[in-house]
Amino acid sequence: MAERLEAWLEGPRQCVLVLDGDARMAGWIAAERRLSLEVGERVEITALVVDGTARRGGVGRALVGAIEAWAREQGVDRMVVRSNVQRQASHPFYEGLGFARQKSQHVYRKRLSP
Template sequence: MDISIEPGRADHLDGIHALVLEWGYTASRLRTKAWFEAITDSPSHQIFVALSGGSVVGWIAVEKRLFLSELFVAEITGLVVGSRARRAGIGQLLVQSAEDWSSSMGLPRVVVRSNVTHLESHGFYPAVGYTQSKTTHVYTKDLKQPGSEP
C-alpha cells in the first residue's frame, strides 16, 4: 500500500468524515466540516491525512495546548485509521507527522488521551514510544445558553 501524509485540505473532508463515522462518532457532515474548518483556520491546530490512491485512509489532529505544569505542549486530539488500512504502519506515520509539527512549533512534549474502550490504542501508543502517565475520569456539564428553552 503506497501511503503519503499531507496536511488536511477541504477536498479531503468526505474521507475525513467517513472515518469520523467509522470511529464511532455521530457527527453530521456539517459538524465535521465546521470542526475541520476551525482546525485549519487555527495556527494552534493541525490535521494530517494519510492518502492511498488518492483516498483518505487515516487522519490525525494535533493542537498546541496550555498546561500549568509545562506551559505549552502538543496534544493529539484524534487519530483514526480506516479498518481496511490498519496494521500497515499508517498510524505510526501519522503520529510522526504530528510529532514533527509539534517540534516545529517548539513544543517539548506530546500528550495523547485514549478512551478506555479503544482497546487497540492501548497497545499502539506504547509501541510508538508513549508512556502511560495517569488515568483519569472525565466529567461534563451542559450549560444553559442565553435564550435557550428551560
C-alpha cells in the same frame, strides 16, 4: 463537521493531516498546541482515525510521526495523547511509539443551557 474543520484550520495552534490510500482516505490525525499552567506547552493528539482496511499497515505510525515533526517545528518537546480505557487495542500502539501511561481519569461533561 465542515464548520468545525474550517474553524480548526484557521488557528495556528492546530494541525490536521490526512493520509490518502487507494481511492479512499487511509487515515487522519488532529493535534493542537496547548499551554497548561501545570506542565507548560505541549502538543496533544486530539484525534487519530485509521480506516479499518489500513490498520496495522503503518498509517497510524506515519500520522503520529508527522505530528511529532510538526511539534518540533513549533518548538515543542512534549506530546500527549489520551486513549479511552475501552480502546484496548490502542494502548500497545501508543506505548510502542514511546508514549508512557501517566494516569487514568474520569471525564465529566456538562451541557450548558443558552
